[in-house]
Structure formats: C-alpha cells, structure tokens
Amino acid sequence: MIRVVVSKMPLDVAAETAALHGLGGGAVATFTGLVRGDDGVGELLLEHYPGATKAALEKLAAEAVARWELAGAIVIHRVGAMKPGEPIVFVAACAAHRAPALEACGFLIDRLKTDAPFWKRETRGEEATWLGERAGDHEAAERWR
Amino acid sequence: MMLDVLYFAWVREGVGKGQERVDPPAEVKTVADLIDWLGHKVLSDKTRLRAAIDQQFVPLDTPLAGAHEVAIFPPVTGG
Numbered sequence: 336m337i338r339v340v341v342s343k344m345p346l347d348v349a350a351e352t353a354a355l356h357g358l359g360g361g362a363v364a365t366f367t368g369l370v371r372g373d374d375g376v377g378e379l380l381l382e383h384y385p386g387a388t389k390a391a392l393e394k395l396a397a398e399a400v401a402r403w404e405l406a407g408a409i410v411i412h413r414v415g416a417m418k419p420g421e422p423i424v425f426v427a428a429c430a431a432h433r434a435p436a437l438e439a440c441g442f443l444i445d446r447l448k449t450d451a452p453f454w455k456r457e458t459r460g461e462e463a464t465w466l467g468e469r470a471g472d473h474e475a476a477e478r479w480r
Numbered sequence: 481m482m483l484d485v486l487y488f489a490w491v492r493e494g495v496g497k498g499q500e501r502v503d504p505p506a507e508v509k510t511v512a513d514l515i516d517w518l519g520h521k522v523l524s525d526k527t528r529l530r531a532a533i534d535q536q537f538v539p540l541d542t543p544l545a546g547a548h549e550v551a552i553f554p555p556v557t558g559g
Contacts, residue, residue, distance in 0.1 A: 368559055381558070382489055384551060387535035412558060424559050444559060452532070452551075453558025454489035465490045468555035 336407035336429075337400060339392045341383060343415040346422040351409055358406040360429040362436035366444045372419030376457045381414045381423065384452035388412070391451040399428060399443055403435035410443055412453060442479045449476040481506075483544070485518065488553035491529070494522025504544075512540040514550060523552065530555055 336358060338351075348367050355363045370379045396408045407429040417423055426447065428439035455466040482503050487495045508517045511531045515523045523529065531540055532551040544550065 382492075383558070384486070384488060384532070384535070384553070387532060387551070390535065448559035449556065450537070451558050452488070452537075452553065452556055454554060455557045456489070465554065466557040468557060472559075 337393065337396045338407075338409045338411075339389055339396055340411040341388050341392065341414060342411070343413065346411055346413055346425055348422055348425055351411060351425055352427060355407045355409065355427055355429040358429045360406040360436070361431050362433040363427060363429045364433070364436035364440035365425065365427040366440050367422050368424040368444070370417045370419050370421050370423050373457075375459050376419055377460070378458040379417045379419075379423070380456040380458070380463075381412075381417065382454045382456065383412075383414050387452050388414075392447065395443060395446050395450060399439045402442070403428065403430055403439040405430050405435065405439055408439065408443065410447065412447070412451070414453070445472075445475040446479055448472045481544070483514070483547060484549045485514070486549065486551040488551065491522055491553050495520045508544065510541050510543055511538065511550060511552075514544060515540070515552060528554060 352365050392410045396410050399408050405428050409427040411425040413423050426443035428436045430436040449472055457464050484501055486499050492498050504517050508514050530553055533547045534549050
C-alpha cells in the first residue's frame with residue numbers, strides 16, 4: 336500500500352498511522368514534522384510545484400517499498416499557510432520488523448527534503464522570509480544513496 | 481521552440497509572475513543559456529538557482545533539447 340497526499344487540509348496523524356496497522360506487518364514507524372515557531376514566526380507558507388510534487392513523492396515511496404520490502408508507506412505534505420505547532424509533514428512505513436520500518440521512515444523524510452519541490456516562507460510580524468537550504472539536509476539525504 | 485517557463489518562491493516574486501511562454505532562439509541550448517536569455521534581474525546569480533526540465537530536477541548545464549516545460553526556482557526547503 337502506498338499513500339501519497341499533497342494537500343492544504345490539516346493532517347490527522349492518528350488516522351494515517353492506524354491505516355498501516357491492518358497490513359500484517361510487525362512494525363510501523365512514523366515521523367511527524369511540526370511547524371517551528373523560531374524567533375517569533377507567526378505563519379509558515381508552503382509553496383510547491385503542482386504537477387511535479389506528487390510524482391516526486393510517489394517515486395520516493397515506491398523506492399522505499401521496494402528497498403525495504405514494506406507492506407505500506409505513507410508520505411503526506413501540507414501546502415499553504417500554517418501556524419507554529421501544526422503538523423506539516425508525515426511519513427510512515429510498515430514492515431515485517433523494526434529495522435526496515437525505522438530505516439525506511441528515515442529514508443523517506445531525509446530524501447523528501449532534497450528531492451521534492453517545496454519552498455518555505457516564514458512570516459514574522461510584517462516581514463516574510465524565504466528559507467535557504469540547509470547543508471545538513473544534503474548530507475542526510477546522501478547517506479541513503 | 482515554444483517553452484513554458486515556471487517560477488517558484490522568491491524567483492516567482494522577483495520575476496513578477498509564476499509562468500511565461502517564450503520562444504528562445506536556437507543559440508539558447510541549455511537551462512543556463514535560457515536563464516541568461518530571459519534576462520530577469522532576479523536570475524542574475526545562477527549559483528542560487530535550481531531547475532527542472534519537464535518536472536525532473538536537472539543541473540543548469542543540461543540541454544533543453546525537446547523540453548516543453550522548464551521550471552526555475554531556489555533550492556528546495558520542504559519537510
């Protein structure tokens with residue numbers, strides 16, 4: 336089972352996780368990314384490349400399923416405006432045992448950060464700033480190549 | 481060779497639009513050539529730019545041959 340969603344709608348982590356519990360695997364690993372409220376951030380805006388985004392995430396999910404023989408994988412990314420504390424991204428993997436589930440979960444979030452066309456803009460008061468790339472993100476993604 | 485050029489994030493804001501259809505001359509062979517030919521001020525520092533041809537990420541020295549859609553944008557920052 337592969338589920339990939341790019342949506343403005345709020346993310347229901349419990350419902351998404353529960354969907355992996357009936358697949359017959361012995362392990363489900365999940366990662367939830369939350370909007371940080373660094374230095375008084377009031378709003379985070381997520382822009383993406385409609386048409387390319389979902390295909391990029393589906394490719395990642397399919398790669399994880401094949402590499403770790405997963406029973407299921409979920410990748411969900413929100414777009415649009417969000418407030419600090421809200422879930423922005425969710426990835427999950429269901430496998431026979433914990434090691435492949437945990438590794439696949441790490442792969443999905445690390446590679447999503449470098450391989451999928453999303454851009455973040457933080458608003459503090461009246462000032463909006465587009466985020467720059469983080470060097471550590473590329474190192475994290477490279478370890479899965 | 482008609483091309484749809486898409487812009488995202490601060491590149492889109494700097495260009496002032498999200499998309500334009502262009503017809504570059506034959507000497508525009510690569511994504512980098514296209515960026516120079518487009519001539520938008522916000523595109524002047526190519527080290528800050530990334531690109532995709534027909535929705536696949538590519539290096540800026542990639543030939544445009546056969547491309548229908550070229551996207552120009554900052555490094556991605558999702559997750």
